[in-house]
Amino acid sequence: MENHIYRDVLNLDDFNLQELDFSSTNYISYKENGIQFKNQDFSNTTLRIDKNFIDECKEEIRQRRFLTGVDFIIDIEFKNCHFSNIIIKEEIINANLLFDYDEQNTNQEIEKFILFGCTLNGKFYINKQYSGNNKTLTIKSLKIENTVFKSNFKLHKTVLKEFNIEDTDFEKHADFFKSIFHQGTLKKDDIEKINDNDIGFKAINFKGLALFGDTEFHKKLIFKYVTFESFSHFRKAKLFKGLDLDYSNIQNEMNFFDVTELDNSEAKNNTSQETFRIIKHNFTKIGNTIEANKYHALELKKRRNQLKILSADFFNYLVFFFHWISSNHSQYWVLPVLWILAIGYLTYLSLDSFVCARYGCSNNLIDMFKYISIINYDDCIKKNPIIFILNKVLLGYFYYQFIVSIRKDTRK
Template sequence: MSKCSCNDSDKCILHCEKDDWYEIDDNGNKNWDKSEGNINLFWKIFYEKYDSIQILFVIKNVVFPKFESQGLAKQSPRKIVFEYINNSLKFENCTFEDEISLYKYIHKLEFKECKFLANFELSKNDIEKGLTFINCTFNKNLILKNVTFKIGSKVRIKNCSMIENVNFENTTFEDLADFNKTCFNEINFYKTTFEDISVFTETIFNKKVDFKHTTFEKLSIFRNSEFIDSINLKDAIFKEKANFLEIKTDVSNRETARIIKDSFEQQNNIIEANKFYALEMKSREKELDFKENFFEWLVFKIHGLASNHSQDWILALFWIISFTFSFLTMDFVNTHYLTHIVDYILIDLLIFIGFVYGSYLTIEYEKINKFCYIGIYYIFYAFFSGDWLLKCFSNKLNPFSIMTGNEELTFSGLIYKIIIAYLIYQLIISIRQNTRRK
């Protein structure tokens, strides 16, 4: 007999592990033929203990083998159907080796600290008093499709570790749906309706979540939820407010970013709204075709690179400093080392291309830390110019001296003034976006 947690020798067969009761065939299925006698004895003892009329059955520490067709469990085939009308079943620390499939009317089901080693399927049911999974482990699939959870029937899937696959297709929650602190690998919300509050607080979704044709009639709470891949709300319908505070996610399209941004704006949370404004702009940039919408694409690209769409003041400051280093280096090389106009053009072009390409790699691909990159420019500039104390650099960086200086204006100087003015504007706007009250 396998290891068990029972002190009563007559009931030991209920609680012992069943992992040596079956063999795994070539298709990965469990073959229970060798344990037919043990299975019959298990159900005989189980029915003697639980086959009575009660309002609530509390079943603890039982390890369920293959299900048979009599009493509490009826086979369909290798699947269990609980048929207690107007009664509730509560399972604590139980293990289910076989599939569970519920097709009948169920009053209330609660599973606490249970292990499901095969599929759990509940479909075409009306559950009146609720379904609860607390601290449960699912090795396979949890299927809850084509179900209506009536008013008074709360659904709670809380503190459950990784659930491989969950299907809520065409399911209606007329009462609370609470998925707090649960981890889902794959999940299907196609045509799901939440008529009451839905809670996804601190919930983790490993793969992309698509709320396609999902309706949220009342408040939906996604606070501290984490979407490791991305979230798609493009075809979702929100009839009331949603709470996305401290959500961790990437968005799969511009409409999703807009919905989350709009939710924060309705709550006057402008700082968080700005973050998703930036994601909305990035998504728009991805939508633009380089060939068909070149100028619009260029505007979005420059805006994103310059300040992450007016959200990153450090990025704008990086461009101001590095661009000024680049311009002053070109100016010093031209003044002290070059004599021909062709040399001016070629050297300026090489320095400028090197600057832009290096900055692009730094920002877009993070090939090198921004501050390290600035340090390299500082050393390069100071070595050629001797301006180790950055006196000339500071004068050039001063926007008032840039705009009112009496020095002769060259074409490259004009380009520099235009670019630096734009970058300073982005710096101011970015700081304002991250600190403004309204």
């Protein structure tokens, strides 16, 4: 029987080998279509899962179950096992690989988990959060590259100290439920607006559901050359340092309901106008007006920040600037109310200084409330056409902003 436990992840030629003992009934159990390794200690070694490993498992099932052949995809489950390193490299894996944890005292930490150049024809589950399991697994470094997952992929409730994925296809569903991503492996690039250790999904195809529910990303999350062919959701995800969807191909709906931290100052600075537009568009598609308006305002703020006052964009800058100071891009109805009162008071002061003394108009402060009305045409204000025009134009603009602001979350 060939050996499959190695000490060195990076150089396969120098691996120290350790043989799996299938004769032990203390930690191996069998069923008709699978094998389970339970409470096995793989610490201080590297477990390599390859075709020979799968064939040996199939042979053991044949012998134990007196079968003439095992042509179906078998289950290989590692239950409450201790690992240091796991590697699946340049192999076609015809098995469902299940890494499950449900015991409180299990050492739930893996140093390195590497998948490179693989095609996994069966399910691939790490710490699946069903059947009573609610434990947290820690993986210090998870790297997935040039790999195809033909069946469902689950990475549940796993703390990832370092994460890297690229050139990978998920042909069915990919589920990252409750996982926490601390950092990636991207390098700083000012042109691409990437910071050191940002988390990158690069050249990925999500052909089925892409589920990021209840996840946390402690660095900027960047999807580059990523295709979402089916529905995807980030429900209740926490994006502490921002999101980048600029180079994503989104072919179906994305749900960002209850996403948090994306509107904090650092996340807003790291998130592009196009990303906010994509999120707004997806909320609009599903009829969530309230959230669509929130991200529309963030989109406008990003656009305003890109405009320069001393440039060819001067007039566009003025439009965005006044829209911002008048209502914070239609988000705060209180701002236009304050501006309306200010216009009334400034009109009163102007008339008191330039008109009242000449034409004998009232200079009582209470008159300022007359000048917050668009339909007020008393003789005093009409005697100064410049003040009259400014008063009516500005009041019209701020009343419009007031109406838009109070209707932003209630209109159909």
